[in-house]
Amino acid sequence: MKEFFYRPDNAWMGDVIPYYEDGEFKLFYLHGWRDNYREGFDQGWHLLGTKDFVNYREEGACKIEGGTGHILKVEDIYHMFYCIFPDGKQFACHAISKDLRTWEPIPEDTFGPDGEIYELADWRDPFVFWNEEEGQYWMLIAALAKGPTNRKGCTGLLSSKDLKHWEYREPLYAPKLHVGAHECPDLFRMGDWWYLIYSSYTGRFGTFYRMSRSLNGPWITPQEEAFDGRAYYAAKSVSDGQKRYLFGWNPTKDDDLFGWNPPKAPGKDYDTWDWGGNMVVHEIIQRPDGTLSVKVPETVNSAFAEQVPAKFEGIIGDWSITDDVLLCESPYAFAGCISQEELPDLCKISATVRFSETTQGLGIMLRADKGLDIAYYITLEPERSRITFRGPIMQTEEGGKTFPYDVELERPLKLMPDQEYELKVFIDRTICEIYVGGEVALSARMYDIQHGKLAVFVSQGTVEFSRLKIETV
Template sequence: MKEFFYRPENAWVGDVIPYYEDGEFKLFYLHGWRENYQDGLDHGWYLVGTKDFVNYRAEGACKIEGGTGHILKVDGIYHMFYCIFPPGKQLVCHAISSDLKTWEPIPEDTFAADDRIYELSDWRDPFVFWNEEEGQYWMLLAAMTKGPTNRKGCTALLSSKDLKTWEYREPLYAPNLHVGAHECPDLFRIGDWWYLVYSSYTGRFATFYRMSRSLNGPWITPKEDTFDGRAFYAAKSVSDGEKRFLFGWNPTKNDDLFGWNPPKSRGKDYDTWDWGGNLIVHEIVQRKDGTLGVKVPETVDGAFAKPLDVPFYKIVGEWKHRGDSLSCTSPYGFAGCMTRDDLPDQCKISSTISFSEQTQGIGFMLRTENTLDEAYYVTLEPQRDRITFRGYIMQSEEGGKTFPYEVELERPINLVPDRPYEIKVFIDGSICEIYVDENIAMSARMYDIPEGKLGLFVNQGSAQFSDVTILIRD
């Protein structure tokens, strides 16, 4: 079955450079062949178009060999800024096009870091926009400042009147937080707020954002400063004039690209993450206080519209079943029920969940079987204000012998008793995309259990699961 979340044939999606024009999202991306497919094949920038994040039209290679960058249109000409990596250097490059397909590099516009404000080692991922306040272009870059500590990751700033000659300026944002450069910078404005987006693989591995009333800062760190968890990276955004969407990748665990897999690991679920994977699109939502959340795009949500018959039967605990809703009270232990039939390989699961005070955990068991342990657990944990993802090994005696982590993935969320929470889970083979309300997203992968049923559970408390549905594509 063809994957729902986009991936090119025999390759993977790396960093996405989104551009919107004439009703279509034109998604340039770094094409990841990886070692097993690369001989004799093109590398670098590829282009795919979509209007709905469901149907994609592949345009193929752009004949630009380089890393992440940006596209903008000025006076009818498209400008591409990107980076290249000759031995020991990182350089910013410039190319132009009249049709977004054939690009003409301008070698004389190539430049490196200045070695005065910025280190020569990191100088990549340019993002360019017109600053109306200054009447000139600004370029943001993933860079490293000069300084006494290795925490030199920053968002570099340059300015230009003509997109050719650039003035080096003090960093836009240099908080001394990250040992690595602030990758894939992105900047946009919604209402009174400016938002600076970047990704980092040091300290925490995620796409972050900061917010400010002014381009001159200060750049505020919100209470929750990421859009998703470990399995979503290098995200950049674009607006269609009404909504703004965030494009990142859900990494695979196929190839042990960095050589960190545990030597005796059983299966893939506990292997390390690769670079690149499948394209994931979140819609950005601005909250009343100016902070940002994400939700599933309406077109993706609506692509799964055919409901399946979902009868449940109890395994443990007393469950009440009325129509598409189930409830259970189990104040001193675990209770679970499950469907009769296996989950489809591609499907959407949804339910509105509420719980009582003192409840320890509630949620879904994905691809479970009758003993309710070999499953992927998606759990709301009210006592810790988080949603977590755990693989099946964590439910077994082997769980204490694996990596010394309590959970594989988690996202913070304010959980209030007796308040309904709408949870949507999208499954596409090994891909798992989880959304709570129009607020929280958590990406994951599921490799070692290829099939199984949907289960519901309550851990030491009581819960109501309303409108439990499993939908597939027509």
């Protein structure tokens, strides 16, 4: 059975370059082979079609070897901008097509950084759009701006009248925050705001956004700048004319690139993150103040419609259990209850949660054992204003001795007592996608525990879980 969250057969999903036309999302992507499937590593462009992010039509290779870029249509010609990496250098490239399938590279349009405004190093992931105000095309590119420190990562800027001859300009956005280039730049307008998206692997790792009333800036950093956590990267967006969607990948943990994986660890949960994995699509939501959040696309949400029986029994604490509500008052201790049934390998868990003031933590456990000792914990922490994901070793003595951090994955989330929060968790074998109330998304991986039950818990407080359901496709 194929995974619900898409990846190609015997390969991995790399950066997605989304394009929308004629009622279909045409998803170009970097097709990532790994040596556990085939010798060598290939980043050729492939094409995938979908209307709902559930069913996909595979079109195969586009015969373009290179890195991330952008697709735009001018009159009846499609233009592909992408990047190549010959002899350790980086160049932007141009190809054209009349059908999105057969592409003709234009070698004379290949160019690199100028060495004056931009360093002769990073120069990749071009994004091209028509700037109506200036009456010419703008290209955004992942680059390094000249400067006195190593914090040179920027969103570079060029302009052109004909998509062939480009003028180097000062960076669109160069905040001197990142040592590495601002990867996979993306730009769009929604209402009165312009939004700039980029990904970074130095400092804080993830896909971020900035907002401005003008293409000339200033580019404002929102209070929460990321769309997801560490396990979501290289995301780019596209609109179908009504909604805008964000396409990124949830990385695997199959390679030991630097030899850092724990040699005595029995599993893979604490291995390093890879490049590429499975595609995950979020829907972008604009709040009244202009800031952005993400939620699960409705087509993905509604694909899980077959309800699975879920009866619960208390394990620790005094639980009131009915068909509709799981309620527990445990102001001074931990309390939990567990389902009688095993969780399916592919399922959606949904619930509405409410908690009392002074509650320290509450949440759900995935693939839990009967003693609630071994599980993946998803925890809402009101006093720290966050949601966290922790694997099973963090609950043990070995985890306490081994890891120098408090939590594996987290996202900021303001949590108020006596309010309802809708929690949705999608499980697809090793993949875990978590959404809270159309506000926060958190991607994760679960390797070492492959079977178990669903449990819910509260730590030092009162909690009510209502409308708790397990559904599959």
